[in-house]
Amino acid sequence: MGERAKEWLLAAGAGAAVGALSAAAVMNLLSRSKRREGYVRQLLESNGVTDATGNARFSRHLGAVGSSDLLSDEVVSEQLTRNIQFFGMDSQKKVTESYVVVIGLGGVGSHAASMLLRSGVGRLLLVDFDQVSLSSLNRHAVATRDDVGTPKALCLKKHFSMIYPECQIDARVQLYDLSSEAEILSGQPDFVLDCIDNIDTKVALLAACVRRGLKVLSAMGAGARADPTRIRVADLRESSNDPLSRSVRYRLKKEHGIEGGIPVVFTLEKPKAKLLPFKASKEEETPSDYQIVPGFRVRIIPVLGTIPAIFGQVMASYVATQLAGLEFQTEPVVNLDLDHYRILHQRLIEHEELTYGTAEQVLVDAEEVMYIVKELWHGRSARDQNQKDTGRKMWRSVNELMLVRWDKSKPAGVSNLILLKFSEADMHESTTLDHIKQEEPEFYSMVSLVLKRAEVEFAL
Numbered sequence: 001m002g003e004r005a006k007e008w009l010l011a012a013g014a015g016a017a018v019g020a021l022s023a024a025a026v027m028n029l030l031s032r033s034k035r036r037e038g039y040v041r042q043l044l045e046s047n048g049v050t051d052a053t054g055n056a057r058f059s060r061h062l063g064a065v066g067s068s069d070l071l072s073d074e075v076v077s078e079q080l081t082r083n084i085q086f087f088g089m090d091s092q093k094k095v096t097e098s099y100v101v102v103i104g105l106g107g108v109g110s111h112a113a114s115m116l117l118r119s120g121v122g123r124l125l126l127v128d129f130d131q132v133s134l135s136s137l138n139r140h141a142v143a144t145r146d147d148v149g150t151p152k153a154l155c156l157k158k159h160f161s162m163i164y165p166e167c168q169i170d171a172r173v174q175l176y177d178l179s180s181e182a183e184i185l186s187g188q189p190d191f192v193l194d195c196i197d198n199i200d201t202k203v204a205l206l207a208a209c210v211r212r213g214l215k216v217l218s219a220m221g222a223g224a225r226a227d228p229t230r231i232r233v234a235d236l237r238e239s240s241n242d243p244l245s246r247s248v249r250y251r252l253k254k255e256h257g258i259e260g261g262i263p264v265v266f267t268l269e270k271p272k273a274k275l276l277p278f279k280a281s282k283e284e285e286t287p288s289d290y291q292i293v294p295g296f297r298v299r300i301i302p303v304l305g306t307i308p309a310i311f312g313q314v315m316a317s318y319v320a321t322q323l324a325g326l327e328f329q330t331e332p333v334v335n336l337d338l339d340h341y342r343i344l345h346q347r348l349i350e351h352e353e354l355t356y357g358t359a360e361q362v363l364v365d366a367e368e369v370m371y372i373v374k375e376l377w378h379g380r381s382a383r384d385q386n387q388k389d390t391g392r393k394m395w396r397s398v399n400e401l402m403l404v405r406w407d408k409s410k411p412a413g414v415s416n417l418i419l420l421k422f423s424e425a426d427m428h429e430s431t432t433l434d435h436i437k438q439e440e441p442e443f444y445s446m447v448s449l450v451l452k453r454a455e456v457e458f459a460l
Contacts, residue, residue: 076120080096095122100125110143112319122166124160126169139305157171176204181204193216210256217318221266224272226307231311234330267307347403382418382447383421402425
């Protein structure tokens, strides 16, 4: 046989071998895909989303898969791969084993619940008395036109069960009030999300969570806003430019003696529009004739759908990281401009010259002063870090504060400067660190911890 013929035979044999291997690989993939399809269909059936024929149906039955071993499942672990890579397996397991209650499933709540589901939360309780309306489709996370008229809670469960069928989802078409408090807040949830837009119900829920010792995150007003860069997470005391925050703050303090300690998502942006006026179809009609539930608003808040969606995403991110045990520092709400930081920088230089005879050991500029004041000391004296002194009490006057060295033997650098009132600064300069450590161990430890954070973040 000629060399040419041998080459053709070898090529043909190699091609056949490759073809056989390719066919085997494809068949293996198809088989695996079929197995997964059957597995997911079985889960959908157990979660009440499809029947044995594959047709969609719905029931209130909880998912049959326990959350404790979800990550050992191939499909679930693959679906949550990026989360596992971000958090680590142990931390993601904490998320998967968590139980979260979301109350209010509109523009904010639907997005918050959706991303908690996609983050792998193993058990969700979804609560809302209202139905999906055509006008809510501009901001709802999953609802379609086919869902109009469907209770929001049931709508979410239907869609969620097709995204992450292993999640145990309880959907309740129910109004949160005093009579339903025990039922809704029982079971020791790891977190409660308040996405309610009615002030009476919101205040009642927040007070109940504080009374029961439950972790809660509350959404303030997202309607009539447009600027996503102004959205913040902070204590309720620090929220500003938001009429809803102001009212909730006042009611909680007056009716329940609660002055803060509740994290909220809010925006620094002032509302861009007002409530639209009520227009009756008949002369004798009043707004109360259109209320689904007594006491709930009937006038319309103009809403750009992106803002409540971002609120919900922020809430989900905050809660997921809390559940996973990932610590981070939220940006403090300190309303100062660069001129204020320049004043503090200049004041530091003058103090150094007066105290040490030179400013050569001032190792910070105005931008680093901004970090120290805003990020480390939250715009307050180091001796005034109690949460009761946040919000409107912060920074009444920049003329009351100055930066001084914590350890007088070290230069005035990022990790050695504390913010104090003038009188406190004089007292600090006249004492020693050993005396502070002995007489005020808690204060000493707190300051040391804060300054250690600066060391880490600036790689000093």
